[in-house]
Amino acid sequence: MGIKILGSGYCVPAAKLNNKQIESIVDTTDEWIFTRTGISNRYIATTEDTTDLAYGAAKGAIESAAIDFDEIGLIIVATFTPEQLTPSTACLIQARLGISQPVIAFDMNAACTGFVYALVTAEQFLKANPIKKALVIGAEVLSKIMDWNDRSTCVLFGDGAGAAVIEYDGTPSPSFYLNCKGDEEGVLGTSKFPVNNPLYQTEITPISFHMHGAAVFKFAVTAIKETIEKLLKENQLTLEDIDLIIPHQANKRIIDKVVKDLSASSEQFFLNVSEYGNTSAASIPIALNEAMNKQIVKSGDRVMLIGFGGGLTWGGCIVSI
Structure with missing residues (x-):
């Protein structure tokens, strides 16, 4: 379906934070977090x-x-939490890998849809250039922009990275759908970088994350259903033709609502949000790696990846394993 996954990997920090531990940080409970x-x-x-x-x-x-x-x-590299603005994370990865041949490397930001945007961008490079293989990574350290006093957001997110090596399989049919709607109302995002003018000094405050949960829930459900319908229609497929759907791992209740609305089987949607939380651009590749390692998907399978998040951005692609 355009993109073929040759291999996948993931990496998470050594420290795990469970719901019971969060009870000592913010006013919440294990039950409250898990049920919601x-x-x-x-x-x-x-x-x-x-x-x-x-x-x-x-x-x-x-x-x-x-x-x-x-x-x-x-x-x-898809990320909105790089450790520095330049050099890009992708350039630093090229150096660490010791790649000596000419290589194109850059970061991109589409928040939680970032890995899908990056895959689709890579596919266009693979089609148009003599590049044979691409490395696409989603990586986030969201903890550094969390307000740990805000129980509506800090309980949701985690840090991690996932990656895939891909090649173009020569399929001419469209295998992706992307969309966005500028979030001028500030439903989901971070605070702004302050202007640092030496002639007009203002107090510099840390960058922090914010989210309006009810609005994001409604947006996410609509975005997932729209993406599934568009991808199936464009490729003349049905849900039964898809071996596995891997959505962005944001909230189990979002996926439960989509499954109900589509009269689909929950078994067709892969979820691992219980163990990693929402890792933004890293969530889809981490889930993909786990699905491949557990042989839930295998060579020849057709997999749909769906992202949604800040921007607002959303979309998906169909890949082959």
Whole structure:
């Protein structure tokens, strides 16, 4: 279906934070968190940063694909929490991997839809250039922008990275659908970078994350259903033709609502949000890696990946394993 997954990998911080531990940080309970989100655990960085996690996932994906590092001609890292604005995380990954051949490397930000946007972008490079294989990574350290006093957001998110090595399979039919709607109302996002003018000093405050839960829930359900319907229609497929759907791992209740609305089987939707929380751009590739490792999907299977998040952005793609 355009993109073929050759190998996948993931990397999470060493420290795990469970719901019981969060009870000592913010006014909440294990039961409150789990019943409303389906989340039990998440991993939180201590010494690790975005590049560390991205490199771990990248190395695992390349080893899984059983290729040489120098076969990679393109590296795209989807993230909105890089450890620095420049050099890009992708350029730092190229250096750590020791790739000596010419390579294109850059970061992109589509928030929780980032990995899907990056996959589709990579597919266009693979179609148009002599590049044979690409490395696509989703990596986030969301804990550094969390307000740990806000129980409506801090209980949801975790840190981590996932990666995939891909190639173009030559299929001419469309395999993706992407969309966005500018979030001028600030439903989901971070605070703004302050202007730092030496002639007009203002107090510099840390960047923080915010979300209006009810509005995001409604948006997410609509975005997932729209993406599924568009992808199936464009490719003249039915739900029965898809071996597995891997949505962005944000909240179990979102997926439960989609399954109910579509009269679909919950078995067709892969979920691991209980163990990782919402890792934004990393959630889909982490879930993909787990599904491949557990052989829930295998060679020849057709998989639909669906993202939705800040921007507002949403969309999906159909890939082959």
